[in-house]
Amino acid sequence: MYASVEDIRAASRNLDAIMSAPRSEIEAWGLEAKTIIDRFCGQDFNFEVHSTRIVRADGYILNFDKPISGDVSLISQTGTDITGPDVTERADGTRTLIFGDYFMYPGESYFLYKPSNRNFYPPSNPRNWAPDNLEITGDWGWAVSEADLVIRLANEIKDKYQSHRSSGVFHQAIDVVNVVSSPDADDLDSAITLLNELKVDISNHFLDLGFHCAVEEEAIDSGIATNLQTAMTLAEDVKHDFNLHIVNEPAHQCMELDHENHVYGSTSNPIMPPTIKIVFTRLVKRLAIRSNLDDTLQLNSPYVSELTGDGYTYNLNNGTLRNLLRPEDRELLWPYVSHGRIII
Numbered sequence: 001m002y003a004s005v006e007d008i009r010a011a012s013r014n015l016d017a018i019m020s021a022p023r024s025e026i027e028a029w030g031l032e033a034k035t036i037i038d039r040f041c042g043q044d045f046n047f048e049v050h051s052t053r054i055v056r057a058d059g060y061i062l063n064f065d066k067p068i069s070g071d072v073s074l075i076s077q078t079g080t081d082i083t084g085p086d087v088t089e090r091a092d093g094t095r096t097l098i099f100g101d102y103f104m105y106p107g108e109s110y111f112l113y114k115p116s117n118r119n120f121y122p123p124s125n126p127r128n129w130a131p132d133n134l135e136i137t138g139d140w141g142w143a144v145s146e147a148d149l150v151i152r153l154a155n156e157i158k159d160k161y162q163s164h165r166s167s168g169v170f171h172q173a174i175d176v177v178n179v180v181s182s183p184d185a186d187d188l189d190s191a192i193t194l195l196n197e198l199k200v201d202i203s204n205h206f207l208d209l210g211f212h213c214a215v216e217e218e219a220i221d222s223g224i225a226t227n228l229q230t231a232m233t234l235a236e237d238v239k240h241d242f243n244l245h246i247v248n249e250p251a252h253q254c255m256e257l258d259h260e261n262h263v264y265g266s267t268s269n270p271i272m273p274p275t276i277k278i279v280f281t282r283l284v285k286r287l288a289i290r291s292n293l294d295d296t297l298q299l300n301s302p303y304v305s306e307l308t309g310d311g312y313t314y315n316l317n318n319g320t321l322r323n324l325l326r327p328e329d330r331e332l333l334w335p336y337v338s339h340g341r342i343i344i
Contacts (some may be wrong), residue, residue: 001030002037002045002272002280004144011281017288026284029291033283036325037276041337045276048140049152050264055134070139070266139265142272147188147228153235153265154191155184157198157242160261161205164246170258171211178205192225195234199224202242206251213254216245232267239263275332279325286324 005026018026038044043065050070120210141338143149158180165175178201185191208215220241225231245251246258 001027001117001144002034003182003277003284004148005030006275007145008281008284009250012285012288015285015288017291020033021288025291026288027335029284029287030280032279032287033280036283037280038203040330041323043336045141045272045336047269050139051139052135052137053102053140053254062340064140067270068136068138068140069269069327071262071264072136072138074137075135080312113328121149139269142276143269144234144272146267146271147191149267149269150188150195150228150235151185151191153239153263153267154194154198154231155236156265157185157238157263158194159180160263161202161242163210164242164258164261165205167258169250169256170246171255173211173214175208175211176212177208178202187230188231191235192227192231195231196224198238199234202238202245204246206241214250216248216251235267240267273336276336279329281330282326282329283324 005023007028008026036045039290045066050065055064136147143152162180164170165178168174180194180197182194182197183190185194199222203220205211206219209215220234220237220328222234222237223230225234243263249257252258
């Protein structure tokens with residue numbers, strides 16, 4: 001799905017085939033629309049959470065078929081390991097990740113890299129660089145919405161915190177006091193509820209000497225979440241402080257530091273480009289018209305173009321429903337057709 005059911009319905013106020021359809025049917029049309037787009041582009045745009053790809057670096061600029069973001073790590077398979085990241089803020093406010101021999105802008109679909117196994121003279125000539133296979137881990141692709149990112153991050157924090165607090169390896173005793181009672185989030189409202197509880201439970205966990213070797217001074221300073229923006233702020237603050245806590249030496253020096261439960265999600269990942277969402281939503285609308293039983297029975301009743309807003313008058317026997325991907329759709333998708341040099 002390249003747009004949420006809510007996005008599809010919001011763009012289909014005049015189309016009864018969508019507005020009266022159950023969520024499961026819209027999701028089924030969405031999967032079919034996704035297949036049509038993926039087949040045309042030669043790649044999919046799924047949001048891959050913290051997955052690893054092998055990229056062959058044989059030049060100065062590496063292009064990807066999807067942007068990479070979130071907490072990113074990189075290892076050179078043929079040279080020495082590259083450690084990082086260090087985050088620096090530029091004068092224009094943009095943030096750049098620096099990993100030793102390469103740098104990138106989060107959310108971009110390329111980065112600049114200087115292979116580590118170079119053995120040539122002069123070193124300034126990129127043509128002489130030896131190829132290098134890079135193992136890159138991060139969040140690939142575009143999220144459906146910022147709300148979806150908040151939901152994912154809230155659930156990941158809950159999962160990692162529950163795993164951390166219930167471990168007798170990292171604590172003097174298992175924390176059975178500061179247990180999260182809120183269920184996993186499945187929408188923005190439930191994510192806000194979960195984050196507000198996590199703020200309290202995790203803060204109390206930090207301060208409890210019954211489980212730690214020392215009281216931790218780290219505090220979750222953000223206020224409670226009430227909407228999307230405050231939920232994003234709180235989620236990032238809880239993530240940041242929790243990641244510091246699990247490797248805090250004074251708090252865990254009498255036991256072991258927790259290197260297993262790092263939270264990797266981010267609310268700053270790029271969102272699905274509007275052009276892909278537009279084409280995707282158009283396809284779902286056409287599929288809805290084609291699938292609607294009453295519409296199928298009325299073969300001689302054409303559909304006015306205003307229903308989908310794509311300039312076509314629909315008729316089930318004039319081809320406008322058989323050719324689901326229009327020329328204007330192909331023009332919008334063209335920048336995303338089979339570019340990038342990812343090898344897996």
